[in-house]
Amino acid sequence: MLWLRTWKLGVKSLLLHPMRSLLTILGILIGVSSVIWLLAIGEGISAKAQEQIEQLGANNVIVRSVRPIGEVSIAGRGSAEYGLMREDFRRLEDILGDSLEKIIPIREKKRAIEYKGVRTEGRLVGCTDDYATLMKLNVRSGRFLNALDNENRSQHCILASELANELFPTSEPLGKNIYLPDHEEYYKIIGVLQPRAATAAVGGSIAGQDFSADVYIPIKTWQDRIGDTIRTNRDGSFERETVELNQITMQVKNKDDVLNVSESVKVILGDVHDQAGDVSIVIPLELLEQAKTTRFMFMVFMGLIAAISLLVGGIGIMNIMLATVTERTREIGIRRALGAKRKDIIRQFLVETVVLSVVGGLVGILLGLLCPLCFQFARWCMERFRPDLMAAIPEAVRDVAPLIVPVSIPIAFGISVTVGVIFGLYPAYRAAQLDPIEALRHE
Amino acid sequence: MTFAARIDNVRKTYTLKSEVVHALNGVTFDIPTGDYVAIMGASGSGKSTLLNMLGCLDRPTSGKLSLGEQDVTTMSDDQLSAVRATKIGFVFQSYNLIQQLTVVENIEVPLYYQGRVTTSDRKRCRELAKMVGLEERLDHRPNQLSGGQQQRVAIARSLVNDPYFMLADEPTGNLDSKTTEEILSLFDKLNSEGRTIVIVTHEDEVGARSKRVVRMRDGVVLSDKPSAEENFVISDHAKTANAENGVPSA
Ligand SMILES: Nc1ncnc2c1ncn2[C@@H]1O[C@H](COP(=O)(O)OP(=O)(O)OP(=O)(O)O)[C@@H](O)[C@H]1O
Numbered sequence: 001m002l003w004l005r006t007w008k009l010g011v012k013s014l015l016l017h018p019m020r021s022l023l024t025i026l027g028i029l030i031g032v033s034s035v036i037w038l039l040a041i042g043e044g045i046s047a048k049a050q051e052q053i054e055q056l057g058a059n060n061v062i063v064r065s066v067r068p069i070g071e072v073s074i075a076g077r078g079s080a081e082y083g084l085m086r087e088d089f090r091r092l093e094d095i096l097g098d099s100l101e102k103i104i105p106i107r108e109k110k111r112a113i114e115y116k117g118v119r120t121e122g123r124l125v126g127c128t129d130d131y132a133t134l135m136k137l138n139v140r141s142g143r144f145l146n147a148l149d150n151e152n153r154s155q156h157c158i159l160a161s162e163l164a165n166e167l168f169p170t171s172e173p174l175g176k177n178i179y180l181p182d183h184e185e186y187y188k189i190i191g192v193l194q195p196r197a198a199t200a201a202v203g204g205s206i207a208g209q210d211f212s213a214d215v216y217i218p219i220k221t222w223q224d225r226i227g228d229t230i231r232t233n234r235d236g237s238f239e240r241e242t243v244e245l246n247q248i249t250m251q252v253k254n255k256d257d258v259l260n261v262s263e264s265v266k267v268i269l270g271d272v273h274d275q276a277g278d279v280s281i282v283i284p285l286e287l288l289e290q291a292k293t294t295r296f297m298f299m300v301f302m303g304l305i306a307a308i309s310l311l312v313g314g315i316g317i318m319n320i321m322l323a324t325v326t327e328r329t330r331e332i333g334i335r336r337a338l339g340a341k342r343k344d345i346i347r348q349f350l351v352e353t354v355v356l357s358v359v360g361g362l363v364g365i366l367l368g369l370l371c372p373l374c375f376q377f378a379r380w381c382m383e384r385f386r387p388d389l390m391a392a393i394p395e396a397v398r399d400v401a402p403l404i405v406p407v408s409i410p411i412a413f414g415i416s417v418t419v420g421v422i423f424g425l426y427p428a429y430r431a432a433q434l435d436p437i438e439a440l441r442h443e
Numbered sequence: 444m445t446f447a448a449r450i451d452n453v454r455k456t457y458t459l460k461s462e463v464v465h466a467l468n469g470v471t472f473d474i475p476t477g478d479y480v481a482i483m484g485a486s487g488s489g490k491s492t493l494l495n496m497l498g499c500l501d502r503p504t505s506g507k508l509s510l511g512e513q514d515v516t517t518m519s520d521d522q523l524s525a526v527r528a529t530k531i532g533f534v535f536q537s538y539n540l541i542q543q544l545t546v547v548e549n550i551e552v553p554l555y556y557q558g559r560v561t562t563s564d565r566k567r568c569r570e571l572a573k574m575v576g577l578e579e580r581l582d583h584r585p586n587q588l589s590g591g592q593q594q595r596v597a598i599a600r601s602l603v604n605d606p607y608f609m610l611a612d613e614p615t616g617n618l619d620s621k622t623t624e625e626i627l628s629l630f631d632k633l634n635s636e637g638r639t640i641v642i643v644t645h646e647d648e649v650g651a652r653s654k655r656v657v658r659m660r661d662g663v664v665l666s667d668k669p670s671a672e673e674n675f676v677i678s679d680h681a682k683t684a685n686a687e688n689g690v691p692s693a
C-alpha cells in the first residue's frame with residue numbers, strides 16, 4: 001500500500017467533517033495538555049517545598065525548644081521554664097563533635113530596639129560567628145561576629161539591612177550604639193548585612209524565618225548581660241519565661257551521617273526532654289525524603305487524573321470512528337470489491353484516528369507548554385485588577401510556579417497516539433470484518 | 444481453448460432463521476476467454492449471486508469455481524482480494540463510485556490495492572477517462588456527473604488494472620436507452636479487444652448485444668444458447684441504434 005496516499009486520504013476524509021474532527025481532536029487535546037499542566041503544577045509545588053527544605057540545609061539537624069502546651073502559667077504566677085539547656089549543647093558538642101562541621105547555639109527573642117528616639121521591634125538573636133555562614137548571611141559593611149566577640153562578651157551587634165535602613169535612614173549605622181529599652185543596654189553596631197530573602201515555613205515543623213528585623217549579638221554576651229529569664233508584659237500582667245537556648249543547629253560533615261547523628265541527638269537529649277515535650281528535632285533531610293515521596297504520590301495522582309481525561313478523549317475518538325464506519329459502509333464495500341484486503345481497510349481507518357490523535361497531541365503539547373505563561377498572566381491580571389482577592393489567596397497557592405516536566409511531553413504524546421490507535425482499532429476492525437456484498441448493499 | 448472461468452456444480456445456500464434459501468442450486472457452465480455472456484432471468488433467480496461468486500466477492504457453499512488456472516473456492520480472504528485487485532473489473536448497477544474522490548482518483552482506486560501507482564499508471568488513468576469520453580471532467584466529483592457519465596467512470600475504473608474478466612451487474616439498469624447504447628458500445632469495443640465480459644441484465648436490448656445468453660430460474664441454468672438463437676423483443680429505438688452500430692437484428 002502507498003502510505004502517503006493513505007495519509008492524504010485520511011486527512012481528506014477528516015476534512016470532510018471539519019467540525020466533527022475538531023471536536024474529536026479537542027478531546028485528545030484536553031487530555032494531553034492536562035497531562036502536561038497537572039504534572040507541571042505538581043512539579044512546581046513540590047519543587048518549591050523541596051527548595052524550602054534545602055534552604056534549611058540537607059546536612060543540618062536542628063533542635064528547637066518548644067513551649068510545652070498547658071504550661072502557660074505555673075501556679076498562676078505566669079512563669080515558664082523549658083527547652084534546651086547549655087548542658088545539652090555541651091554534651092552534643094562533646095559526643096558528636098567529630099562528625100559535625102559546625103554546632104551553633106541560638107537564643108532569640110523579639111525586643112524593642114531604639115536609636116535616638118526612633119523605636120522599632122526587632123528580633124534579637126544570640127549566636128556564634130558560624131551563624132552567618134550557616135544561614136548564608138552576607139555582610140554589606142563592617143563584619144559579622146567573631147570568636148573574640150563571644151569570648152570577651154563584647155557588646156557588639158550586627159543589624160539586618162532593612163532594620164538598619166529603618167533606624168538610620170540618612171546616617172551611617174556603623175559605630176553607633178543601639179539601645180535595648182527592655183534591658184537598658186547599649187550595643188555597638190559593627191556590621192550591617194545584605195538583604196536576605198525570608199525562608200518559608202516547612203510543613204508544621206519550622207516556622208518561616210524573616211531576617212529583615214534581626215539584630216545579632218554574641219550568645220555569651222546574652223547569657224551574661226541579659227540572662228535566661230525574660231520578662232514580658234502581656235496584657236498588663238508580667239510573664240516570665242526562662243529558656244537557656246532556643247535552638248541548636250548542627251551541620252553534619254558527611255551527608256550519609258545525617259540520620260545516624262539525628263538518632264544520636266535524640267538519645268543524648270534523653271528522656272527528660274522527651275517527657276517534658278519541650279524539644280523538637282527537625283531533620284531537613286528526612287523532610288526532603290518525605291517530600292520526595294509526597295511528590296511521587298502527587299505525580300501519580302495527577303497522572304491518574306490526566307489519564308482519565310485522555311481515556312475520555314479516546315472514547316470520543318472511538319465513538320466518532322464507529323459512526324464514520326457506519327456512514328462509510330458503502331465505501332468500504334466498494335474498496336473491498338476493488339481489491340482492498342482487510343488490513344488495507346484497517347489501515348485506512350487507523351490512519352484517521354492516528355491523524356486525529358497526533359494533531360490533538362501536538363496542539364495539546366503546545367497548550368501544555370503555555371502553562372507557566374498562563375499562570376503568570378493570571379497572576380498579573382489578578383494583581384492588577386483584584387489585588388484584594390489576590391492577597392486573600394493562601395501563599396502556597398498564590399506562589400505556585402508550574403515547572404514543565406520535560407518527560408511529560410514525550411509521555412503525553414506517546415499516550416495520545418496510543419489512545420488513538422487503541423480506540424481506533426476496534427472501529428477499524430469492525431470495518432474490515434464487514435462482508436463486501438452486505439457493505440455494497442448498504443444505503 | 445482457454446477458459447476465463449469454469450463453474451462446476453456450484454451451490455449457494457443461505458440459512459436464515461426459519462428457512463434455507465438455495466440461491467444457486469447446482470450451476471455448471473464454462474466461460475471461454477473472450478466470450479461475452481449475458482445472464483438473464485427473473486428477479487431472485489440467482490444472477491447476482493452467481494456474478495458475485497465469479498467476482499470473488501463470495502464463496503460457493505459447494506462445487507468448484509476456477510478463474511483461469513486458479514481454483515478460487517479454497518482461497519483465503521486475502522487471496523480473493525488479490526484476485527479482485529488484479530484480474531477482475533466490476534461494474535455495478537448503482538455505479539458505486541466513492542463520493543469524496545474525483546473522477547481520476549476514482550479510476551485510480553484499484554491500483555492502490557495492487558500496491559503501486561506509477562506515473563505511467565497516472566497516464567493510463569487519463570487515457571481511460573479519455574476513452575470513456577470524460578477527459579474534460581477529470582477533477583469533477585461523482586455528484587457533479589450524470590448517471591451515464593458515472594457509469595462510464597465505473598467502466599474506466601474496472602479497466603484500470605487491465606482485468607481479464609469484466610463483470611457487470613445490470614450496468615444499464617439505471618440508464619436511459621441512449622446512454623445504455625453508449626455503454627453497450629463500450630462493452631462491444633472492449634470485447635472486440637479480447638476481454639471476457641459477463642453481464643447480468645433484464646433488458647433484451649442488452650442481451651441481444653452479447654454472444655451468448657444464459658437464462659436462469661430458481662438457482663439453476665434454464666438455457667444456454669448463442670444470443671442469435673434468442674427471440675429478443677427489441678424496441679424500435681434500440682433497433683435503430685443497433686443498426687447504426689452494424690448489429691443485425693434477430
Ligand atoms: N445474503 C442473503 N441472505 C439470504 N438470502 C439471500 C441473500 N442474498 C441473496 N439471497 C437470496 O438468494 C436469491 C437470489 O438472489 P440474487 O440477488 O442472486 O437474485 P437476482 O437474480 O440477482 O435478482 P434481481 O434480478 O432482483 O437482482 C434470492 O431469493 C435472495 O433472496
Ligand SMILES: [Mg+2]
Pocket residue numbers: 490491492612
Ligand atoms: Mg441482482
